[in-house]
Structures are given as C-alpha cells and as structure tokens.
Amino acid sequence: MFFKNATEKQLDEKINRIQNNFENNYKDAAQLNLKEFEAMLTEAKNSGKLKEKRIVFYENKLAEYKSRMEKFTHKDQKCTW
Secondary structure (H helix, E strand, O other), rough: OOOOOOHHHHHHHHHHHHHHHHHOOOOHHHHHHHHHHHHHHHHHHHHHOHHHHHHHHHHHHHHHHHHOOOOOOOOOOOOOO
16 A cells, blocks of 8 residues: 655645646646746655655646746736637
C-alpha cells in the first residue's frame, strides 16, 4: 500500500487546485497556484523531504502545467459585452 507523507499531500492538494482553477478558466488563480506549487516543490527537494521517484513525478507535473499555461492570460481575451 502506498502512503504519502505530509509534503506529498500538500503538493497533491496544490495540483488539485491548479487543475480546478484551470478547468474553470480562473487564469490568475491557476497561475498563482502554479507558482506556489513550484516554490513548494523546490523547498521539498532542497530539504530532502521527497524521494527521487516522487521528485520526478512532481517535476513532470510542473512542466506539464507550465506548458499548458504558457499563453493562459486575460490580456488576449476579447470583451464580448
């Protein structure tokens, strides 16, 4: 059985927030959560709280979300009202 430590639970929670905000088109919130996730991951890696296998998993998630949100801004959105 797979048990997650507190750090992994926090990172998973942040991934869920990113995904929910992304799906609901909350662009600013999704980008903020992504920055928070990146900071949390960096801190966890530097402090040795994650195993190498989990670091690779979370780094892949980070790269995936960064590429999906590359042009995810309100700046290019047209007003329709």
